[in-house]
Amino acid sequence: MESTLILYNTLSRKKEIFQPLNPPFTGMYVCGPTVYGDPHLGHARPAITFDVVFRYLQHLGYRVRYIRNITDVGHLENDEDQGEDKIAKKARLEQLEPMEVAQYYSDRYFIFMEAMNVKRPSVEPRASGHIPEQIEMIRKIVDAGYAYEVNGSVYFDVLKYNEKYKYGKLSGRILEDLLSNTRELEGQEEKKNIVDFALWKKAQPEHIMRWSSPWSEGFPGWHLECSAMGTKYLGEHFDIHGGGMDLMFPHHESEIAQSRIANGSDSVKYWMHNNMITINGQKMGKSLGNFITLEEFFTGNHPGLSQAYSPMTIRFFILQAHYRSTLDFSNEALQAAEKGLKKLFAGIETLKKITSVDPSVTTTSGINIQQLSDNCYQAMNDDFNTPMVIANLFEGVRIINSVWDKKESLSQADLELLKNMFGLFMGDILGLKEETKDGGDEVVQGLMDLILAIRKDVREKKDFSTSDKIRDALQSLKITVKDTKEGTVWSGD
RNA sequence: GGUAUCGUGGCCGAGUGGUCAGGCAGAGGUCUGCAAAACCUCGUACAGCGGUUCGACUCCGCUCGAUACCUCCA
Numbered sequence: 001m002e003s004t005l006i007l008y009n010t011l012s013r014k015k016e017i018f019q020p021l022n023p024p025f026t027g028m029y030v031c032g033p034t035v036y037g038d039p040h041l042g043h044a045r046p047a048i049t050f051d052v053v054f055r056y057l058q059h060l061g062y063r064v065r066y067i068r069n070i071t072d073v074g075h076l077e078n079d080e081d082q083g084e085d086k087i088a089k090k091a092r093l094e095q096l097e098p099m100e101v102a103q104y105y106s107d108r109y110f111i112f113m114e115a116m117n118v119k120r121p122s123v124e125p126r127a128s129g130h131i132p133e134q135i136e137m138i139r140k141i142v143d144a145g146y147a148y149e150v151n152g153s154v155y156f157d158v159l160k161y162n163e164k165y166k167y168g169k170l171s172g173r174i175l176e177d178l179l180s181n182t183r184e185l186e187g188q189e190e191k192k193n194i195v196d197f198a199l200w201k202k203a204q205p206e207h208i209m210r211w212s213s214p215w216s217e218g219f220p221g222w223h224l225e226c227s228a229m230g231t232k233y234l235g236e237h238f239d240i241h242g243g244g245m246d247l248m249f250p251h252h253e254s255e256i257a258q259s260r261i262a263n264g265s266d267s268v269k270y271w272m273h274n275n276m277i278t279i280n281g282q283k284m285g286k287s288l289g290n291f292i293t294l295e296e297f298f299t300g301n302h303p304g305l306s307q308a309y310s311p312m313t314i315r316f317f318i319l320q321a322h323y324r325s326t327l328d329f330s331n332e333a334l335q336a337a338e339k340g341l342k343k344l345f346a347g348i349e350t351l352k353k354i355t356s357v358d359p360s361v362t363t364t365s366g367i368n369i370q371q372l373s374d375n376c377y378q379a380m381n382d383d384f385n386t387p388m389v390i391a392n393l394f395e396g397v398r399i400i401n402s403v404w405d406k407k408e409s410l411s412q413a414d415l416e417l418l419k420n421m422f423g424l425f426m427g428d429i430l431g432l433k434e435e436t437k438d439g440g441d442e443v444v445q446g447l448m449d450l451i452l453a454i455r456k457d458v459r460e461k462k463d464f465s466t467s468d469k470i471r472d473a474l475q476s477l478k479i480t481v482k483d484t485k486e487g488t489v490w491s492g493d
Numbered sequence: 494g495g496u497a498u499c500g501u502g503g504c505c506g507a508g509u510g511g512u513c514a515g516g517c518a519g520a521g522g523u524c525u526g527c528a529a530a531a532c533c534u535c536g537u538a539c540a541g542c543g544g545u546u547c548g549a550c551u552c553c554g555c556u557c558g559a560u561a562c563c564u565c566c567a
Contacts, residue, residue: 013497033567042567049567086565168496171562177495178563222565244567245498251566275498276561285566320516321506326499326560333505336517343516346530379507387507391515401531405524464526471528482529489530 005060007240008324008383010248010271011170015383020239021269026062027238028054029230029268031247032124034071035105036086039112040291041277041314041329042244042284048315048431049274049323049384050242051118055429056380066121067233069226070109072102073128073209073219085219088208098209099128112294115311117431123233127225131211134220134228138199138213140262150190152202152216158195161257167195170256170271171249197254199224223254227262230255236263242272246283274323279304281328292329306331309338312435316341319386319430340394345434347397348422350404354415369414372396373421380429389425396421452481452488459483 005018020026030050033043050068057064072087091098110120127134138154141147147156158167162175178195202216203209210217220228230238236259243252252271259267276283284291292302300308309317317337321327372392379388396418402408410418426432451470458466471481474490481490 031567034565040567044567046567172496173563174496180495246562246566249496249562250564274567276567278560281559283561283566287564287566291566317505324498325506328505330505332517336505338517340516350531385507387515391507394515398532405532407532459526462526468527480529483525483527484530485525 005381006383007270007272010273011268016270018270020062021237024061024063026057026064026240027067027234028057028064028240028242029067029069029226029234029238030121030241031226031243031251032068032070033106033109034086035102035109036090037105037286038293038295039109040284040286040293041297042291043109044116044294044314045277045318045323045327046242046244046274047113047118048116048318050272051431052319052386052429053240053242053272053384054119054121055431056384059424059429065123065234067123067125067229068121069229070102070106070124070126071222071225072099072106072126085207085209091208102126102128112298112311115298116315117312117433119431125229125233127220127229128209130225130229130232131220133232134224135200135213137224137228137231137258137262138220141199141258144261146261147199148192149215152218153190153198154200154215155191155196156199156254156257157192158197158257159193161261165257165260167257168249168253170253173249173253197221197223197250199258223251224258226251227255227258227267231259231263231267236265236267238268240270240272241268242274245273245275246285248273275326277327277329279329284329307335309334310435312432313338313341316432319432320390322385322387324383341432344393344397344426344432347400348426351400351419351422354400354403369399369410369417369421373417376421376425386430389430393422393426448479448490452490455481456488
């Protein structure tokens with residue numbers, strides 16, 4: 001399938017043809033989590049969104065280097081604790097070493113991402129492991145005259161930058177508006193201007209995480225780590241930078257400014273932003289306290305959840321919406337996703353059982369598998385339209401079931417095409433895989449065979465009350481029995 | 494206040510200037526001992542008001558409403 005990938009570039013606010021700087025090599029950087037809390041549903045969205053981008057680019061034959069950072073330092077918290085590092089704050093509260101906290105939560109992050117079948121990126125760099133690179137970058141910016149030092153802290157001079165370049169071009173901000181609207185925050189009197197942002201902060205005595213630098217013992221500013229690590233692993237120019245929409249300003253805006261000065265040119269070709277997940281129409285976020293962690297979803301252990309939802313259900317739920325749309329969480333929506341996903345997997349099971357086709361059928365009437373497959377490619381090529389892909393998969397399931405019911409027939413070629421389509425789009429690209437199901441136990445299998453054989457006997461004698469008693473008893477053990485034309489099948493829940 | 498995004502049937506959610514999303518729920522039917530599953534049929538949805546057009550849910554304008562960002566957040 002030869003076709004062109006088009007993606008929406010936040011920078012131009014247009015869909016653009018994807019043309020990597022050095023094909024077939026492709027560089028992609030995505031802002032990862034700050035590891036000071038358990039991952040919640042909001043973290044799943046960018047991880048899954050860019051996982052699909054990663055998978056699809058690879059499928060198209062690109063050699064992708066995918067970087068997703070771990071922020072374990074330098075993320076300032078400005079609300080209650082003045083200028084205190086998030087990791088350090090959490091560490092003090094829990095009486096743990098800062099790196100212990102970072103380790104714990106990054107481990108948790110990886111576990112939950114793996115459960116949702118999110119592939120590990122090529123490199124997962126930590127900010128704390130790249131202090132020299134960050135210092136070097138600050139030095140370049142200082143040397144270029146776009147940063148100034150005050151009491152051991154270094155700030156980026158946004159006003160000066162704006163004279164020559166445009167600060168705000170990504171987010172559509174106008175500097176004058178920012179100057180008149182930005183809220184006054186305490187502890188920022190060092191800055192020449194409120195819009196300036198920190199590249200290096202001098203550590204207060206109580207601050208545990210600190211490194212030496214030409215300016216002071218301290219720690220790097222948040223925006224810097226992504227610029228420094230992106231440059232280190234992907235070079236001064238790379239293709240895609242992704243992240244949540246809420247990071248557009250000031251984080252990504254500041255990255256653009258820093259890289260522009262330090263590297264002498266714009267570093268990112270395509271900016272991609274996923275939209276937010278909302279709950280009751282409001283953004284689910286840490287600051288609002290309305291977030292539900294992934295563990296709570298997987299266990300159902302949260303007052304807002306009427307049941308547990310499996311990792312694949314969460315993944316499917318997210319992929320059912322386009323990544324640039326907001327996605328509203330509700331139990332109803334999640335249950336719908338769960339059922340829909342089950343239907344897709346049931347279709348795949350049925351597809352596996354269709355082995356022989358009617359040899360007389362060379363062409364099929366009304367069924368165009370090639371068209372279905374093409375639709376999937378077109379959907380992916382049009383800015384990763386996963387909901388459209390899913391709609392076509394459902395159409396595929398309808399065909400599968402019709403064929404199984406002998407209401408439709410397929411040619412051998414079409415059958416192969418259909419199998420490939422499901423394997424590719426459902427499995428490789430959307431990354432949806434069947435979750436572990438029991439039944440591998442030989443004893444259980446033997447018992448079930450025995451029980452169903454007995455049930456078969458009584459059914460043949462039209463002793464339906466006994467037959468139903470067995471089925472009901474099994475159902476109460478969460479084993480569903482179905483009598484199909486091909487015999488009785490069972491499935492554990 | 495500024496900037497941006499968005500308003501689609503009971504719910505979730507695509508998309509397009511003139512045939513159709515799709516899923517879940519609901520109604521009827523086929524099949525089946527009954528269930529279940531599956532298949533078929535069914536909803537006159539595009540915030541409101543104007544404008545452009547032969548024709549708009551889709552383009553333009555206005556109004557109303559929602560959300561995000563402007564301070565940390567994926």
